[in-house]
Amino acid sequence: MLRRCSAVFVALYLGTLAYGLVSHAVGYKTYRHLGMYFIVWDMYCGWSGWETRTHLLGEGESGTYYELDPPPWGDICVFGDTGRRHYDATGMHALRLAQNTVAHTEHEPIVRYLVIEEAWAKKYNLPDELWALRYEAPREFRSYHRIRAAFDADGELTLGAPGWHAWLATQAVGNNPRLRKDVQRGTPVFTAGDFARDPSVVMPVGHQTYSRD
Structure with missing residues (x-):
């Protein structure tokens, strides 16, 4: 049972990261809701002078x-x-x-x-x-x-x-x-x-x- 739960968790985790990566790459609903902030890979934009x-x-x-x-x-x-x-x-x-x-x-x-x-x-x-x-x-x-x-x-x-x-x-x-x-x-x-x-x-x-x- 524990192994199944671990497998499901890993699958969901990797799937979420993959969705965020694809969403950012093609611009698909990147800013649809607040939760996208945690999975879209654009948080490190640098600082301006x-x-x-x-x-x-x-x-x-x-x-x-x-x-x-x-x-x-x-x-x-x-x-x-x-x-x-x-x-x-x-x-x-x-x-x-x-x-x-x-x-x-x-x-x-x-x-x-x-x-x-x-x-x-x-x-x-x-x-x-x-x-x-x-x-x-x-x-x-x-x-x-x-x-x-x-x-x-x-x-x-x-x-x-x-x-x-x-x-x-x-x-x-x-x-x-x-x-x-x-x-x-x-x-x-x-x-x-x-x-x-x-x-x-x-x-x-x-x-x-x-x-x-």
């Missing part, structure tokens, strides 16, 4: 810009003091957060929504004492701001751009002829992931800037 934050702005009819998140009633911080909008790396929920603030506040009509991404090198996060040990130059904080997306008053996307990390990756490939050839040679005809994802799944932002013109 850049810190990013998201700012949500609304442009009124008068040309005045309003900060729409955090809202007047306070921010929602899941971990530490970082607001929830900063965890939305793909920007899928930025518009809803901005529209929620607009719907529950008094203001002039909003004609445009802007999603601004701020990025800076993580070395600026070092405490002063560690900075002094590592660098001889004084700390001069410098960050970069980019328009990640723009929406009209009806929530229609009018401008979209890749995130900071995706843009850096694109530049790294674009400036290297050998990598450009490897990308062209290794691009598949199609991927199963394009056809298998649920509409509610958060999709990564592409590497292209596009505008509705």
